[in-house]
Amino acid sequence: MRGDITLVLTHRFDPTADYVVHELNRRAAPVFRCDPGEFPNRLTLTASLATDDTDTGWAGLLRLPERTVSLQDVGCVYYRRPTRFDLPAGMSEQVRRWSTIEARMGFGGVLSAMPRWLNHPVDIGRAEYKPVQLAFAQACGLDVPATLVTNDPAEAVRFLNEIGPAVYKPFHPTGITERAVHRTIYTTPVSAGDIDETVRLTAHLFQARIEKQYDVRLTVVDDVFFAARIESREGPALNDWRTAYDTLAYRPLTEVPTRIRTAVQTLMNRLRLRFGALDFVVAPDGRWWFLEINPNGQWAWIEDATGLPISSAIADALTREVS
Amino acid sequence: MKIARPHPDDPLVPVAGLFALGRPFGLLPTSQEVCDGETLPFGLRQAVESPAVPVGDLSSYGYDADRQIGVITENGRVVPLLRHTTGQTRTTTNPDGQAGPDSDTDYRED
Numbered sequence: 001m002r003g004d005i006t007l008v009l010t011h012r013f014d015p016t017a018d019y020v021v022h023e024l025n026r027r028a029a030p031v032f033r034c035d036p037g038e039f040p041n042r043l044t045l046t047a048s049l050a051t052d053d054t055d056t057g058w059a060g061l062l063r064l065p066e067r068t069v070s071l072q073d074v075g076c077v078y079y080r081r082p083t084r085f086d087l088p089a090g091m092s093e094q095v096r097r098w099s100t101i102e103a104r105m106g107f108g109g110v111l112s113a114m115p116r117w118l119n120h121p122v123d124i125g126r127a128e129y130k131p132v133q134l135a136f137a138q139a140c141g142l143d144v145p146a147t148l149v150t151n152d153p154a155e156a157v158r159f160l161n162e163i164g165p166a167v168y169k170p171f172h173p174t175g176i177t178e179r180a181v182h183r184t185i186y187t188t189p190v191s192a193g194d195i196d197e198t199v200r201l202t203a204h205l206f207q208a209r210i211e212k213q214y215d216v217r218l219t220v221v222d223d224v225f226f227a228a229r230i231e232s233r234e235g236p237a238l239n240d241w242r243t244a245y246d247t248l249a250y251r252p253l254t255e256v257p258t259r260i261r262t263a264v265q266t267l268m269n270r271l272r273l274r275f276g277a278l279d280f281v282v283a284p285d286g287r288w289w290f291l292e293i294n295p296n297g298q299w300a301w302i303e304d305a306t307g308l309p310i311s312s313a314i315a316d317a318l319t320r321e322v323s
Numbered sequence: 324m325k326i327a328r329p330h331p332d333d334p335l336v337p338v339a340g341l342f343a344l345g346r347p348f349g350l351l352p353t354s355q356e357v358c359d360g361e362t363l364p365f366g367l368r369q370a371v372e373s374p375a376v377p378v379g380d381l382s383s384y385g386y387d388a389d390r391q392i393g394v395i396t397e398n399g400r401v402v403p404l405l406r407h408t409t410g411q412t413r414t415t416t417n418p419d420g421q422a423g424p425d426s427d428t429d430y431r432e433d
Contacts, residue, residue: 108342183370
């Protein structure tokens with residue numbers, strides 16, 4: 001039937017996507033799961049542009065050895081963790097680069113033209129820029145900590161002297177691995193005395209440190225909100241709960257303040273997102289401070305820890321009929 | 324077929340961001356090159372060594388093509404992978420630090 005198949009784009013060992021596929025299977029809702037990483041070796045695409053007056057867009061097939069889906073039967077596309085194209089061994093670097101671009105613009109281009117996504121990759125990409133999120137969140141009425149982006153050490157010192165307790169945080173959770181040693185950068189307390197000329201070497205983000213009563217991971221699927229309170233008891237987790245998962249305690253929050261709910265919905269609309277995993281700090285005075293939004297964030301561990309039915313809400317969103 | 328809404332011109336989205344793709348599962352690139360102190364940015368000076376979350380034996384992973392979900396062999400039994408998350412935003416792979424398949428953020432290949 002036209003438009004009722006969910007297309008899931010992710011690699012084969014993505015347990016978070018499994019939660020959703022499992023739920024769709026339970027509902028007997030049709031699913032086609034594939035990974036662009038299987039293109040062009042296992043995954044074949046054929047698409048032709050409509051030529052009659054009764055239809056528009058691309059018609060054709062996505063074909064794996066074990067199953068096939070008609071593009072016209074795809075309803076919503078769930079963009080999870082697709083991997084890079086698997087081009088034949090033996091290509092030179094230049095040929096591989098060219099072929100990758102062609103695959104991205106051709107295979108990715110046909111899929112990008114699909115009408116319904118959760119979320120569209122372009123929207124994810126744009127929303128992942130932390131300065132974009134922070135500016136949009138502020139414009140939507142959320143409280144955002146004082147923030148400086150700079151590669152000027154003197155400006156960093158001036159900012160840190162002005163605002164008092166502060167943190168440094170990376171724009172992207174990318175660490176480095178040198179000689180098999182992996183290092184990660186978490187949110188780190190910083191003061192003016194710590195600043196040196198190495199700030200000049202790239203862009204840095206400094207932010208006022210908000211005194212914390214607890215953290216909130218707010219997962220939003222369309223207009224459904226799932227708020228989980230995260231309590232970190234000690235050590236570095238007080239600055240960044242990702243540093244010590246074993247010490248965290250979770251429980252569902254039944255109430256999200258109306259002002260926060262309204263502002264978040266506006267932010268989601270402005271960022272063109274149907275799914276988002278937002279992080280807030282709630283201060284001792286009860287004020288919610290926006291830290292970030294993860295447009296393709298993880299959520300299965302929150303469902304496991306709290307019982308919040310996020311996978312069910314995503315399945316609802318993927319199969320919801322639109323006029 | 325209906326088509327996607329047109330996207331406004333957006334200088335923040337490079338070609339590589341138009342259809343971002345990550346690293347294959349379990350692939351762990353690394354470098355033998357070590358940056359000296361003078362060229363190490365302030366941000367990276369705040370980095371802490373973090374042990375890789377073990378992926379486990381990759382040969383025990385499988386895929387159920389009928390149910391379209393990952394599976395893992397455990398004590399001779401094949402069970403769904405989804406019951407084996409570690410409960411983190413960074414759960415399994417990529418101790419190279421690139422936000423990987425199970426990180427909160429997409430990793431863009433180029």
